[in-house]
Amino acid sequence: MKCTKCGGVAVIGMPQHRLQLCAEHFADWVPSMVQRAIEKYRMFTPEQRILVAVSGGKDSLTLWDVLIRLGYQTEGLYINLGITTEDYSDVSQQRVEAFAAQHGSLPLRVVNVRDTYGQATPDLARARRARGGRHTCSACGLVKRHIMNQVAHEGGYAAIATGHNVDDEAAVLVQNVLHWQASYLKRQAPVLPEAHGGLARKVKPLCHLYERETAAYAFVRGIEFAELECPYSVGAKTIFYKGLLNQLERRSPGAKSSFYLSFLQAKEQGLFTPDEEGEAVFGICRKCGQPTTAGDLCAFCRLWESMS
């Protein structure tokens, strides 16, 4: 397989783009795709400070590396969830800290959930499930979103950037379509604007890249990411949906990308009618000060109060 640009040995073939690239050209192609997404969706400008949510995995470290190379002002946020199985959280944190150190002591904030709130996320999730609550991932998502929002708001960042890629977005889209979750479909986008005086702007600069491409970039750039998968992700529906989408992609290269990008286009062209009932009413959580629709305590603070 030869590089489409130079004829050298290709390291990756991308049938959906009819492109095969060597290491050097691929390492440049990925940032160009990210820059295109940043501009297309007006995510942020070079003058703005961006908080990059880094987990130690391939996507978030690829994102951080690309944004640095593109000249954006970034600071990292790592949330140690306290997952001790196979030292998952500690290994992930080491990878993030090593990346920051190797790139000239990049600014990095670390929030340890156990140290900050008294319990680790798996303990929280277990207690919640014992009371009839939902899967661990639900509690984990709630914790991460709250902390990201709090750090972004307090630090005055223009946006939180996360490493969501096409595979992630298409899998969520499949799930939301299968259950016709209209409210989630309306909100799914590469940019979630700042809202309600406290919900930070969220952007997904990798939204034009396949998961295989973000991983390949990390290997080509020599980024040492945590290869260990979250122990709680075993059997996750997301992985199942991604598998289905890859079967589709094998038969029809570009299908994943088309499914997701065509959805975004359809939304822009009026796929959904505006809400007739108007926007949800937001109050302020009396404990943490974040916006909430849930009464005087937000879901995050209610969760911790129920633990005590």
Place this chain on the structure above:
Amino acid sequence: MPVAKIVYRKKEWEVESGSTIRAVIEKLGLDPYSVLALRHKKLINDQTIIEPNDEIRLINVISGG
């Protein structure tokens, strides 16, 4: 017949050299869009021919979140 070693998620297989990485991926029942192949820690494309005494590491790239 000269063999090579394939490693995936702590499991190892011996395969005959001469076929492509892609053929081996499919023979193992894996999804070609879900894995990348490394030889000596370097990324290689899936049309690469496996050579005798190669040690190829397959990496799963699909995460659950």
